[in-house]
Amino acid sequence: MQITIRYMASLRDRMGKREDILDLPDTIADSEALTAHLQTLDPAANALAHPAIRLILNDAIVPRPSAVKDGDTLAFCPPFTGG
Amino acid sequence: MQITIRYMASLRDRMGKREDILDLPDTIADSEALTAHLQTLDPAANALAHPAIRLILNDAIVPRPSAVKDGDTLAFCPPFTGG
């Protein structure tokens, strides 16, 4: 399956990129399995595993873990600092 | 002694006047003796004795009872309703 992964704000700096479009094995069923997979590709992805990191799946803020499926866009978000 | 007495807002309507300038016996030492005296002159002044009525003495909001002296201006005030 194909998942688009976005790295927001400071995570973009940390990962050195805005986005990955990855072909993933179907065994990756949720955000936490995906995070573990990303950590095997790049140690910088350890930052994504931090419990303060929030998720936006397609157009919604979702809890961790959340299920992912083919065609999804999952954004990793540092804590929000608006206002 | 001479005291200027003002009736504010609804008390002005009740008393049918804005102000009294009264020559009073020196035995009237405070706001409560003065209120009692006014009640002898006009039963409408009973309204002045109500505990919710506040006092402005010269240019300050003061508690009841407050001392009065020759030359003072004492205003009887219904509860404030600003804002």
Next chain:
Amino acid sequence: MATISITVSHDPIDSGARLDALAGADPDCGGLASFVGQVREEPGLVALELEHYPAVTEKALQTIAETAARKWDLHRAVIHHRVGRMEIGEVIVFVAATAPHRRAALDAVGYMIDLLKTEAPFWKQVHSNKGSHWVEARDTDRDAADYWTDQIASEDA
């Protein structure tokens, strides 16, 4: 030292202009809170008329603003109150505060509006299509002012 600004006037209050005058005026303040009290539409109501006790009113508002500035470390505290006759939708009072932090600015505005309702010598008269009457003081206003007075007393104790 906080900047305090108090006005009591017959002139209409332009809330937007008052807010603009405050926005950006204190670059060291992140937060600017304000409250606008307006004449509310009610069945039969034609206008409100506000009477006050000149000099004493301004002094009372000054005390309220200074107390707020001290308690919440404000940089600026503003109370503009209108008197005279006002129609529906017109502004009766504009209260604002600037502070480094948002909670302080908001609480200070709440304090000032609560206190000025019961501690400054204003009286409100309703002109309706059935005649005129003086507005009675509300227990809820009294309670709101007492809440702050108790809170400040317990902090000072």
Next chain:
Amino acid sequence: MATISITVSHDPIDSGARLDALAGADPDCGGLASFVGQVREEPGLVALELEHYPAVTEKALQTIAETAARKWDLHRAVIHHRVGRMEIGEVIVFVAATAPHRRAALDAVGYMIDLLKTEAPFWKQVHSNKGSHWVEARDTDRDAADYWTDQIASEDA
């Protein structure tokens, strides 16, 4: 049904004009509370830059405003948030509420500003004369949002 107005834009926010648009807009409301968050002067700070997650941000702000409107019986709830680069003194966010009673309007504004800090996907970057860094989330902001969440949960229980 309350009127909700949400905008997220690169354009500067004119607080005065926004307040004017609200003053008098709800003749059945006596109270209009607002909060303006501005870029605060800090040593070395040159500008702030706000990034967000389009579509999700607006939806998050809409939810926050709707929750406030329901909880405090607002007639109107407004959140205007700026994104992009802002200099010292410029407005980051304008939040406002109208309600029949002042306490409701003030509390609702406090709720909305507290919640949008932690529940809407904005990120703040500081550009200073020493370089740029992302602003870290503050525990006090988290606590402020939790306070309201707990309060609303206990009322619903």
